[in-house]
Amino acid sequence: MTKGTSPDYSDGITSKDVEEAYEVVKPVIKNTPLERSGSISELSGANVFLKLENLQRAGSFKIRGAYNLLSRMRKNVVAASAGNHSQGVALASSLLGLKSLVVMPQFASPVKVAATQEYGAEVILYGESFDEATDRAKKIAAETGAVFAHAFDNPYIIAGQGTIGVEILDQMDDFDSIIIPVGGGGLISGISTYLRGKGYKGKIIGVESEKAASMQESLKKGVPVKLESVATIADGIAIKSPSQLTVNICKKYVDSVVTVSDDEISSAMFTLLERGKIVSEPAGAAGVAALISGKIDVKGSNVVALISGGNVDMTLLSQIIEKNLLEKGREFVISFIVNNTPSEMKKAIELFSEMKLNIEELHTELFGEDIGVGKQKIRARLKIYGNDDLSKIRARFDSYGFRIVELRGAKF
Template identity: 40%
Template structure:
């Protein structure tokens, strides 16, 4: 079992490579929730995520024979970069297997740290299976992303930093993918502070932990589907699960809309960029996925900031929809001169800004003497968006809200 002593030993190794990341109180999110919300900004870590901690500790404990042979791992991106950099710093050859659909930015970054990257499988589990084939064929040491005590101890150094920087915390909220981070953090905190609550968070599209904890046995889901690709695993690890059963008080679930909203709010209000997995802890706080008291001191771990720029725009758009700041609608118009101008004048009267217009007279879904108008509008808030729809409907238009 993982111990506080092992985590403290890991800190001596991890501190040579990883940063002690900031922990800051957020006035914005404290006012929004009524709690005393602090953010552990692990998105400022080297490689952009906490994974460098566990990878550094695992590679530092290799035997000389294993160091000479090299290491192999599988990862959707953050662990890949952590292993690549830790191996490069230790002078160890690293092969990293990533899913074919891993974010391009993470693939390039991993290669940039000197690893030999192979793209195999559609998700983490298929990539991992191929990595184990290489382990057997080439005699490499497999560095597991989470199901490894040395890795868990390295991740636990984040918990030591939280205790150092916020000793009066009441609740710590931690994302769960395979469970390596929350198991290390939970041991590091609860072995020092008895009355602290540890809450884990999973994305709805990759939520195996709640049922696993309910039944007392690890459950594996058939597939994963979430914008939080950094925690998109089919099940938690065997070793982390044993720790979670003893040290984690509660596991909650947030959906992609809530994740997108948290990510967008962090970017707009805190000027902080995180990836989907990095936003889930705050999403759980903002959505009140678990109960907390006014003035309760909550630390939300923002575990990573490696979001693909191609995905960022889509996620922000979803967040704006949740905030009522973006409205996409369709209207069926009479196909006659002046109708488009009439709709435009109504929209202008409401104070909305037109982002995009699509006017289609040939759609099979409209009558021969009609046209379909699709509008994308920038709005102030949900109340403003609802007012636009009401104004159009008051003028006799049937409005379908697409998002």
């Protein structure tokens, strides 16, 4: 690849391209930490080190590729993205004094739309998918003469993302495998190209959402496969089809691609937050999800797992926290029928206190098919502070004569 020219899509990239990209991006990016995680190591049976790109500027690795491309093109830019790529392009453009326009799907996260605008980009909401937004962005770029910055199908973008590999080898030269989230494949293509070019012999493993496993299917066929839908909470890796370029690179350098469920991603995010104090977006936690769910056999080995970003919608994060608190038996939701008298409500509150159950939410209903005349339904979300297991808590409710009609919490 030559400075100032259009990328040559036929030749892919080399480790030298990644090294050159690192010299370009190094002044503007953070050299993010690579830290051992005791909790993830314990849960996976491996010695796990987390590369924390959630601490990168704009909240993800995307600034690396965007800045590497735009610093060479020096032209105004148009991009399409549902989230992180848009923020990376907007920030890179701002740093270089360029104008940026980003086309985002109509239902993109309002938080990510606002963040993209705050970094200086003009945002157009168009279409219902990344593909529709991409088609619109390409048309605008052609009409205006701007550079179209594809999220992954571009050698400069791939080389920029690969600079993470430069830092990892500098931070740790003895690891048996590296686990990388996969969407369109630009990130894993860049890192794997650099590592293999430097003689790395360990395993390089990609992780996709099981609802968006386009790279896994493409590697089976040897050509890009386009999925019908990609309905997953991991919007950062919800890509219907990789490119021929990224498929070719992954065929050459990547050992395998595994998939994880939304529930496994949700659990990994909760674990990272609670045990590691690490805020990860769903896509960023895919690698950790694969480790702690046992999708990858790495017991007893040194493993690097990439947390690729931390741009998570707060509403989604709160849902994930509540879901995991319920599933892990730390909170539970209960509805029960009592007489519609003040003394019955008092008795219920006294029971909560006696059993060290903190009221997180409580409301009552007087009307419903399961509520008789003179009765009321109390519905409460309760946090457990005592040592009683949930079966004992249920027995105590029964002993008070409360008729339970709803009980949610995985350990009941």
